[in-house]
Amino acid sequence: APAAVMAEGSGSGGGSGRGPPAALRRWEQLRRRAAAPWARGLLAVAAGLGLVYAVLRVPVRLRDGLAAVTVFLSTLTPKFYFALTVTSSFISGLIFVFEWWHFRKYGTSFIEQVSVSHLRPLIGGAESSPPAPAAFSAGDNESSRQNMPECKVWRNPLNLFRGAEYSRYMWVTGKEPLTYYDMNLSAQDHQTFFTCDTDALRPSDTVMQKAWRERNPQARIKAAYQALELNNDCATAYVLLAEEEATTIVDAEKYFKQALKAGEMIYRRSQNCHSQSPQHEAQLRRDTNVLVYVKRRLAMCARKLGRIREAVKMMRDLMKEFPLLSMLNIHENLLEALLELQAYADVQAVLAKYDDISLPKSAAICYTAALLKARAVSERFSPETASKRGLSTAEINAVEAIHRAVEFNPHVPKYLLEMKSLVLPPEHILKRGDSEAVAYAFFHLQHWKRIEGALNLLHCTWEGTFRMIPYPLEKGHLFYPYPSCTETADRELLPTFHEVSVYPQKELPFFIHFTAGLCSFSAMLALLTHQFPELMVVFAKA
Numbered sequence: 194a195p196a197a198v199m200a201e202g203s204g205s206g207g208g209s210g211r212g213p214p215a216a217l218r219r220w221e222q223l224r225r226r227a228a229a230p231w232a233r234g235l236l237a238v239a240a241g242l243g244l245v246y247a248v249l250r251v252p253v254r255l256r257d258g259l260a261a262v263t264v265f266l267s268t269l270t271p272k273f274y275f276a277l278t279v280t281s282s283f284i285s286g287l288i289f290v291f292e293w294w295h296f297r298k299y300g301t302s303f304i305e306q307v308s309v310s311h312l313r314p315l316i317g318g319a320e321s322s323p324p325a326p327a328a329f330s331a332g333d334n335e336s337s338r339q340n341m342p343e344c345k346v347w348r349n350p351l352n353l354f355r356g357a358e359y360s361r362y363m364w365v366t367g368k369e370p371l372t373y374y375d376m377n378l379s380a381q382d383h384q385t386f387f388t389c390d391t392d393a394l395r396p397s398d399t400v401m402q403k404a405w406r407e408r409n410p411q412a413r414i415k416a417a418y419q420a421l422e423l424n425n426d427c428a429t430a431y432v433l434l435a436e437e438e439a440t441t442i443v444d445a446e447k448y449f450k451q452a453l454k455a456g457e458m459i460y461r462r463s464q465n466c467h468s469q470s471p472q473h474e475a476q477l478r479r480d481t482n483v484l485v486y487v488k489r490r491l492a493m494c495a496r497k498l499g500r501i502r503e504a505v506k507m508m509r510d511l512m513k514e515f516p517l518l519s520m521l522n523i524h525e526n527l528l529e530a531l532l533e534l535q536a537y538a539d540v541q542a543v544l545a546k547y548d549d550i551s552l553p554k555s556a557a558i559c560y561t562a563a564l565l566k567a568r569a570v571s572e573r574f575s576p577e578t579a580s581k582r583g584l585s586t587a588e589i590n591a592v593e594a595i596h597r598a599v600e601f602n603p604h605v606p607k608y609l610l611e612m613k614s615l616v617l618p619p620e621h622i623l624k625r626g627d628s629e630a631v632a633y634a635f636f637h638l639q640h641w642k643r644i645e646g647a648l649n650l651l652h653c654t655w656e657g658t659f660r661m662i663p664y665p666l667e668k669g670h671l672f673y674p675y676p677s678c679t680e681t682a683d684r685e686l687l688p689t690f691h692e693v694s695v696y697p698q699k700e701l702p703f704f705i706h707f708t709a710g711l712c713s714f715s716a717m718l719a720l721l722t723h724q725f726p727e728l729m730v731v732f733a734k735a
Contacts, residue, residue, distance in 0.1 A: 271729065282715035285715055286712040288708045289708035289709050292705050296705060345624070346623055356439045370617040375619045386482040387486075389476050391473075391476045397430070400423065401416065404430075431455065446495075456483050464477065508526055541565060544558065556625075559598035560602075560637065567647045574649065600658050600671055601625060602629055602633075605630040605634060606652075607630075613694065617635070627695075
């Protein structure tokens with residue numbers, strides 16, 4: 194009895210206590226009625242009637258739609274079909290031309306790029322997230338670093354003079370031979386080589402520190418003259434004038450001789466006090482860089498002016514005086530000068546020292562080694578004779594050397610065989626890239642032509658390298674796999690009017706094939722509509 198009284202009291206309370214139980218009771222009643230047999234039968238009858246209506250109504254609508262389309266097509270004239278096909282062909286042709294231009298310039302399909310970058314997120318595609326950083330051991334790091342060669346940009350050891358060569362080319366052709374990226378790298382090099390922390394103590398060096406940062410060539414030259422007014426023995430000011438103001442090699446050599454006189458005096462002074470403080474050590478490194486740079490450019494001036502033996506002597510002395518600066522690749526300047534002298538025994542001696550497995554390779558080293566081995570057999574080499582009797586040991590060695598060189602840089606043969614036109618080499622190169630191939634062929638093509646039959650042997654054998662390396666981006670033969678980043682860097686280093694060589698050749702994207710086919714098909718329909726209008730109208734209506 195008390196429990197019944199409590200239940201009645203709770204049921205007859207306020208509205209807030211009566212709401213939820215009442216809703217639950219109504220839902221329970223509806224669920225019970227829906228579970229009854231007569232309710233299930235009613236639902237089944239309703240579903241059946243709806244299905245019958247849909248089956249009978251949809252064909253009627255389709256029939257009405259087809260009748261409307263037929264009436265519309267019957268009123269169209271042949272001129273409409275001709276205009277439609279011509280417009281379709283024109284639009285698809287424009288898309289095809291743009292796709293082809295974008296692929297040749299950037300190496301990718303514009304439609305694919307847009308679809309991946311913008312459309313995939315809109316339709317809910319999941320973008321690939323970078324993997325979580327994992328903890329690797331030192332051995333794993335070392336192996337991964339060796340397996341993934343870095344696309345490092347190097348200073349071109351045979352780079353030309355800005356005022357005496359690059360500027361003269363621009364005056365004659367009206368084309369800018371250097372890219373902004375290349376010149377910016379040179380500005381960074383100059384600031385690294387020719388400045389130090391103690392420049393603030395000397396007004397002339399302070400002016401030159403600002404001069405190396407200037408983008409305007411005239412502003413740099415003006416700053417160099419200001420530095421000479423403050424200090425007539427400012428070596429870096431003479432260097433800047435020799436590089437940018439001198440319009441001939443003779444004038445550049447005069448400036449470099451003045452820079453050498455000032456640089457040697459400053460270098461001796463720095464040697465005497467380099468152990469006093471870390472700042473003095475940094476100043477000695479800077480003065481050493483200036484002296485080595487000046488002596489090297491003087492040797493290059495002598496080479497360009499025809500005093501080749503003098504240039505060779507200067508390069509040898511420089512390499513003996515500063516043996517630790519091998520990263521400047523002065524030996525490549527020496528190789529080119531010795532080839533001009535046709536001193537092939539001396540060239541072989543230099544290669545024996547620098548063509549070592551522990552040292553970084555270059556196109557100059559690999560192709561010069563191939564040239565020397567080709568020289569021994571190229572004069573008597575004949576493809577027909579070799580196919581009959583087979584290759585001799587010397588010929589096999591020459592072919593293997595060519596394959597080795599081509600694997601290192603596959604872009605060089607097209608320039609040596611004059612299948613591609615040359616441009617002025619940039620101030621920086623990418624090893625194994627097209628920029629290095631341009632720089633090598635620009636200076637060494639004459640040496641290959643001088644040896645009779647060398648280019649013929651190269652022409653007959655260089656393409657065989659690619660059969661040995663079917664997947665160059667995945668696995669190499671004598672070197673690491675070919676880096677996939679060379680095309681992007683080469684496009685930054687080489688001028689826009691030069692067609693960058695790409696290896697391996699990329700397959701044409703799907704959308705280029707698709708738009709080309711669509712354009713051709715539309716053009717064919719337009720031609721047939723123009724020639725046979727009545728027949729094409731009947732075909733379209735059918």
